[in-house]
Amino acid sequence: MRSEHGDKWAAVEDELRFMLSEPLEPLVTTEDRPLFIEVAQEWDIPQGDRFALGEWGLPQLPLFTPRPQAGPDPVLVPNVAGEHERRLVKDGQQLYDLGFWGPSEDSFVVGVVPGDGRVLCLLPAPITVDDIPEVLRPYHAGLHKPAVSFLSSSVAQYVETAWRWSAAIQILRKVEGPAYTASEADHVRHYDRLYACVELVVDAARRLDHAAAAEDPQSVWIELIRENSI
Template sequence: MCVCPVRLRDRNRKHSVRCRRLWLPTGRRGHYDLLASGGERAKPVRRDAGRPRRAAFFCDRAAVPGSRVGAVIGQWHLPESDRSALRLWGLPDGPLLRPTPQAGSRPTLTPNVAGEPERRLISADHRLYLLGVYGADFDANLSIRVGAVAGTGRVMGIRARPMTTDDLAEQLRAYHPNLYHPAVCYFNASVAAFVEVAWRWHAAVELLRAHPDPHYTAPLEEHEQHHAEVERSCATFLTRMTSLDPTLDDRDLGSLWVETITDDL
């Protein structure tokens, strides 16, 4: 049985999540319970030559920080725990995150502090280390570049400019007359927390996709039960991720993870 586990450590114990071929307990209920648990239960890791293949766990095009980038990370002005998380685990590729870590030692992202929403999150003189791209990338002005703030390690999303009603298709503008997505959004209090939540969500989405919606001919009750179980599991998953990074519960920060986990599936 080929499994590709990602081991991420809490302070007191290890949890294992898998980036593909996730172990599913017998029955749909077990599947949702595993998702809600944050991916804690897993079979033992297959070992090669008596040791886990730490560098090989980045399967499915997951980001390295490859040899060059990995070496540069040591020069980034971030807390050691954040640099260590990037060197050891990197970031998963998908479902919305595409890792593209910068190769230079100086932070390359500059925030556009366009108004009060952005000022609440970041200062204009802050600079960030590029980690990747999040979400759609069809417009360079609106794409979210994920970056870590130099010095603190706080993980933010940076757009070139805010997204407004004018960016929507003309036929949709009447339905969203006051649309405003700031040029800066929040993810996590640290890179280490971002790495952990990203990998766990990557594994959770694999679980959900392994059990799609019931067939359209299924009774309405079956559809309702399915969606209720997904919502319950995602809510519990978010609660567990909030225990890893309590800032996810801060509505003033409005972590994009909350929207991703509860609305974007």
């Protein structure tokens, strides 16, 4: 017989599975949504990408601030610091600006490649083990986050993944965690179910874009979803 808490998680899982498979339109909210309608039509990206950006826009996500770029010309200049970055973008190539992840504009920026519409993550410079506190370095040997990383194969896929993740977060928040005084076993069960639900969102992101795979070191979507859904 299921516990009341187990029943709640079963309902959450059912709601997540339905949401991740239903059409996108019911998931799009209009409150505080930046409008990309005009600027999207000015960008040199595939028609499907222009439609998705103009029709749906982008949600506010944990630590993500969407911002419509002013003007029709690409404005972002990636730091092509090495071979990894050159596999994704050419020296001197400029990108369109979709917004930024993190607490400020100094955090990493989301850029769109003119022509093919790929979505990339831009850092001011690569991050290596030397950039983290010395006490943490033994736990992150070989750390290297390039200045340019892969996010989505197209703007349309980025838009859909963002909205489905946004809806998933609202669903996950319906189940409260165990009381502070609950047993360790109750806490373990809660987080096991929570992480399993997050993996449903990860699987949906993989289905939407096969290039966004957990084992792909160039993809940051899976990392973002896993680290910012709880």
